[in-house]
Amino acid sequence: xxxxxxxxxxxxxxxxxxxxxxxxxxxxxxxxxxxxxxxxxxxxxxxxxxxxxxxxxxxxxxxxxxxxxxxxxxxxxxxxxxxxxxxxxxxxxxxxxxxxxxxxxxxxxxxxxxxxxxxxxxxxxxxx
Numbered sequence: 001x002x003x004x005x006x007x008x009x010x011x012x013x014x015x016x017x018x019x020x021x022x023x024x025x026x027x028x029x030x031x032x033x034x035x036x037x038x039x040x041x042x043x044x045x046x047x048x049x050x051x052x053x054x055x056x057x058x059x060x061x062x063x064x065x066x067x068x069x070x071x072x073x074x075x076x077x078x079x080x081x082x083x084x085x086x087x088x089x090x091x092x093x094x095x096x097x098x099x100x101x102x103x104x105x106x107x108x109x110x111x112x113x114x115x116x117x118x119x120x121x122x123x124x125x126x127x128x
Contacts, residue, residue, distance in 0.1 A: 009065040
């Protein structure tokens, strides 16, 4: 239903553009009103032609199909999935307790230190 209405809406849109483009321009009347023409600015446009009536009908149809598409889109729901996938579980690191033994026996990352040279000590007062 939604796809059929969307195709009809696009056809009406193209037809409305075509109808508006083939009509004669009325912009000269408005410009001539400021130049001293005897035309009235917003009134006295005469009888509505067939093209004007057709434009009105197609424009109203365009608005109605737009409204129906909006209502159907709301009823259709979101394009996002309803359930969010569960996050990957990362294995937790074991928490050491007092019963697990001394700190040296536990698996702890070694500290990064400079290798010691056997038989030499760092001089006193030097900052490392």
